[in-house]
Amino acid sequence: MPYPTTQAVSASRVTTSVARNFSEFRTAVSESFVPLHVTSSRPDPFWGRIRSADADEVHVSEVSAAEHVVERTPELIARSDRHYFKLSLQLSGTGLLIQDNREAVLQPGDLAVYDTHRPYSLVFDDDFRTMVVMFPKHLIDLPADVVAQLTAVTMSGKSGVGSIIVPFLAQLVGNLEQLNGATGARLAHSALDLVTTMFANELDIASGPGNxxxxxxxxxxxxxxxxxxxxxxxxxxxxxxxxxxxxxxxxxxxxxxxxxxxxxxxxxxxxxxxxxxxxxxxxxxxxxxxxxxxxxxxxxxxxxxxxxxxxxxxxxxxxxxxx
Structure with a gap:
């Protein structure tokens, strides 16, 4: 499912990076997010595309690509001075997120959060499409160590609170052109407010009545x-x-x-x-x-x-x- 050969074009503040080969995709991944180690057992031929938009301090991306593995290593973390959370919403295909000795299998409609200041891996065994929201930790009103209880935990968008929030996120990534100016900032913060609600709900379920x-x-x-x-x-x-x-x-x-x-x-x-x-x-x-x-x-x-x-x-x- 290769894309046409083009490079980094932008319209309405949306940037699209289309990789002509695996080396270009590897570079685009680190430039779009935080420095990452990217490998593939099938690097030739390879296809990949990243569409991104920024609203205030929130970075929203749609990543579509062939099989590969992404790793955030201790060496790469040591070079960073800013701490982010990343939220992945699986749109098609499957993925595996590994962090904090937990593994989250992501099917279409599933969400998971991870912390860029601790090692993690993302494994995609076949073609996939995912939404990634990256934001500084201070933008949500839950302490980082509380959110840490949810890293690499699968949160379903098919029922409960998730069934309300996931459609909003999917609409957002499908309309990146709207993440512009003050309106875009409000949309991005609304998304984070909804995500915070989902995190709080998951923590309530996980803690049970005794905590x-x-x-x-x-x-x-x-x-x-x-x-x-x-x-x-x-x-x-x-x-x-x-x-x-x-x-x-x-x-x-x-x-x-x-x-x-x-x-x-x-x-x-x-x-x-x-x-x-x-x-x-x-x-x-x-x-x-x-x-x-x-x-x-x-x-x-x-x-x-x-x-x-x-x-x-x-x-x-x-x-x-x-x-």
Whole structure:
């Protein structure tokens, strides 16, 4: 099923890389995602295509190719300074994802998540087509170590929550041209919100009714998101609302490699970032958006925002308008 011989063409911000041989495909894979080791037992002849679009910090791709194996090795990981999650939705053919001593067999309609900062392998024994969503870990409101419980776990799109979310993702990858400007950013973040819902649902199923610890953390995170605008939001208020001591609260977050204040700040910054990219708030002052999400000091907000995202709030807003 070879594609016509063309190279890296773009239209409406969608980039298409069509490989004329295995060497070109191997290069395209690493350039499209993170550096990867790609091998094939049948490299000649070989066909492959990658269609990609970026919306905000979310990279959405459709990969179609012949048999090959992808490996993220410790050596390649050591060269990276940014950490991503990748979500694969199998569209046709089958795949095998291996990470964290788990194996997920992916049939059409199945989803699986994996972490680019830990070794993984993807094995495709025949022609296939898959959707890949790659995004920085901070874009979803679940701690990385919680998501780690789901790496290389098959999540079905044929029933339950998956049957609602998978069709949306499939429509998204089928319409990459729509991932443009502020509208594209909202679509991409909506997709991640849905994926987060699916992860939370899977974790609920996996934990069963006896895991009160995990259930408490989910309630606390939901409470924080619901009260981000409150300037009183802090350990004392959160602990009191959940009938636990502040010491216990700090211990819960410490177990997940973060602090209460860091988690609140990250969630507030992300809400501000979304609003700054939203044309509906284009006339609203930056300080007003910051205050809406609990930042009372505009100068402090600007410093923290630039430190986190490497650009000021006004620079982000200007880039969103230019998109």
């Amino acid at each position: 009160a610890h995990q259930a408490l953390m989910q309630r606390i995170r939901a409470y924080i998101d619901a009260n981000l605008a409150s300037t009183d939001l802090g350990p004392t208020q959160i602990a009191a609302a959940h009938f636990i001591s502040t010491r216990h609260l700090h211990g819960l977050f410490r177990e997940q490699g973060t602090t209460v204040s860091s988690w609140i700040r990250t969630r507030r910054l992300e809400r501000c970032r979304r609003d700054l990219l939203n044309p509906l708030y284009g006339d609203r002052p930056v300080a007003a958006i910051a205050a809406r999400w609990g930042f009372v000091d505009a100068a402090h907000f600007s410093r923290v925002f630039k430190s986190t995202y490497a650009e000021s709030p006004s620079e982000l807003r200007a880039s969103g308008r230019a998109a």
